[in-house]
Amino acid sequence: MLLEPTADGLWCEAGGFHVDPWRPVPLAVVTHAHADHATPGCGRYLASERTLDVMRVRFSKDLEGSPMDWGTPTDLGRCRVSLHPAGHVLGSAQIRIECDDDVLCVTGDYKREDDPTAEPFEVVPCDTLLTESTFGLPIYRWPDPSTVFDKMNAWWRENAAAGRTTVFLSYAFGKAQRILAGLDASIGPIGVHGSLVGPNSVYTRAGIRLPDVLRADADSAAMLAGGGAIVCPPSATGTPWIRRFNGPEGARMGFVSGWMQVRGRRRWRAVDRGFILSDHADWDGLISTVRASGASRVGVTHGSSEVLARYLREKLELETFVVPTRYVGESPPTSASPNDASTGEGVEDPREDPGEDSREDKGGAA
Ligand SMILES: [Zn+2]
Incomplete structure (x- = not known):
C-alpha cells in the first residue's frame, strides 16, 4: 500500500513523507489543524493555506510550511499529491x-x-480510501444543522429573558466558529474565551463571516452577564473565569457535540442542554462517501473502526482493514472520560487551558 503505519504515523515510502504524523518528522502532509492530526516540531509542513494559518496561530508563527492549492498536484518522490476539501473545519x-x-x-x-x-x-x-469513523455506528445520524441552530438560539433567548447567561461549550477551533456563525447576534452580546481569538482571526481573514464578539474577560463581564452568550472550551466549566459571567439568575451550560446524540453521554458533564452538532460524518455520510469514492479497498481509522469495516466487508463486499490511530483504546466510544483529545469533537485540547484567564482572577478582577 502507498501508506504504511509506523511508530511516527502513516508513512509514504514512495513519496518520502508522513501523513498527519504524531511525532516530529522531516516532512509532514497535514489534513487539518486539530491537535490529533497536526503535531508541532516537524521539519516542514505541506497543508492547505488555512491549515497552515491556524497552525501558525496555535503552534508557532515561524512554522516552516508550504501551502498547497486545492486540487493542484505537487510531486513528492514518485508520487503526485493533491489536497481536496474535507468540509470538517476551515482548511481541512x-x-x-x-x-x-x-x-x-x-x-x-x-x-x-x-x-x-x-x-x-x-x-x-x-482505488484505496482511508476513511475516519469517529461516529462509525448506525446510531449516529445527524439532525439538520439549521434546526439545531434554531434550538440553540431559542434556548439563548429563553435564558436571556430569565436573566441567565448562556454558555456554549465547544472545541475552540472549528466547532466554535461554526457556532458563532450560527448564533443570532440580535439576541444579545456574544463573548468568547481567549483560546478562540486566534482561530477566529484566521476565519475572518479568510472571509468567513462571524458576528462581532467580545473577548470574555473582566472588562466585558458586566455586559455579558445575564443576556449574553459565551462560547468556550469545556475545560472552562467550574472555573472562577466562567463564574464571573453569571447573570442575576446564574448561567446555563449547553454542550455542542455529536456525542450529545447518545443520552448517557449527557451525564459526562454537568450540562443543562446537549445540542447535536458534529463536524464529522454520521453513519450515512460515511457509507455514502465510501460508495461515491468507488474504492475497492477501504481502510478505517479513528473511533468505531471494526463496526464500520465489518459493514463495508459484508454489505458492500469491499476489502477492508483497520488503520491504527494515535490514541488506541482511548477514543470516546469506548471511554468513560470526557477529556479525551483524540477527536476534536466537543472534547478539549489539553493545550486549551483556560488557566491564563483564570489567573486574572487572582488580581482581584470582578
Ligand atoms: Zn478534526
Whole structure:
C-alpha cells in the first residue's frame, strides 16, 4: 500500500513523507489543524493555506510550511499529491496520493453537511480510501444543522429573558466558529474565551463571516452577564473565569457535540442542554462517501473502526482493514472520560487551558 503505519504515523515510502504524523518528522502532509492530526516540531509542513494559518496561530508563527492549492498536484518522490476539501473545519483537506497508476485518498476528518465556515467536501475517486469513523455506528445520524441552530438560539433567548447567561461549550477551533456563525447576534452580546481569538482571526481573514464578539474577560463581564452568550472550551466549566459571567439568575451550560446524540453521554458533564452538532460524518455520510469514492479497498481509522469495516466487508463486499490511530483504546466510544483529545469533537485540547484567564482572577478582577 502507498501508506504504511509506523511508530511516527502513516508513512509514504514512495513519496518520502508522513501523513498527519504524531511525532516530529522531516516532512509532514497535514489534513487539518486539530491537535490529533497536526503535531508541532516537524521539519516542514505541506497543508492547505488555512491549515497552515491556524497552525501558525496555535503552534508557532515561524512554522516552516508550504501551502498547497486545492486540487493542484505537487510531486513528492514518485508520487503526485493533491489536497481536496474535507468540509470538517476551515482548511481541512483530504490527501490524494497517486503513484504508478494507484490512487489512495486519506479523508482525514470530514463531514457532508453544509457548513458556511468550511470548504464543502469533495468526492475523490480512488482505488484505496482511508476513511475516519469517529461516529462509525448506525446510531449516529445527524439532525439538520439549521434546526439545531434554531434550538440553540431559542434556548439563548429563553435564558436571556430569565436573566441567565448562556454558555456554549465547544472545541475552540472549528466547532466554535461554526457556532458563532450560527448564533443570532440580535439576541444579545456574544463573548468568547481567549483560546478562540486566534482561530477566529484566521476565519475572518479568510472571509468567513462571524458576528462581532467580545473577548470574555473582566472588562466585558458586566455586559455579558445575564443576556449574553459565551462560547468556550469545556475545560472552562467550574472555573472562577466562567463564574464571573453569571447573570442575576446564574448561567446555563449547553454542550455542542455529536456525542450529545447518545443520552448517557449527557451525564459526562454537568450540562443543562446537549445540542447535536458534529463536524464529522454520521453513519450515512460515511457509507455514502465510501460508495461515491468507488474504492475497492477501504481502510478505517479513528473511533468505531471494526463496526464500520465489518459493514463495508459484508454489505458492500469491499476489502477492508483497520488503520491504527494515535490514541488506541482511548477514543470516546469506548471511554468513560470526557477529556479525551483524540477527536476534536466537543472534547478539549489539553493545550486549551483556560488557566491564563483564570489567573486574572487572582488580581482581584470582578
Ligand atoms: Zn478534526
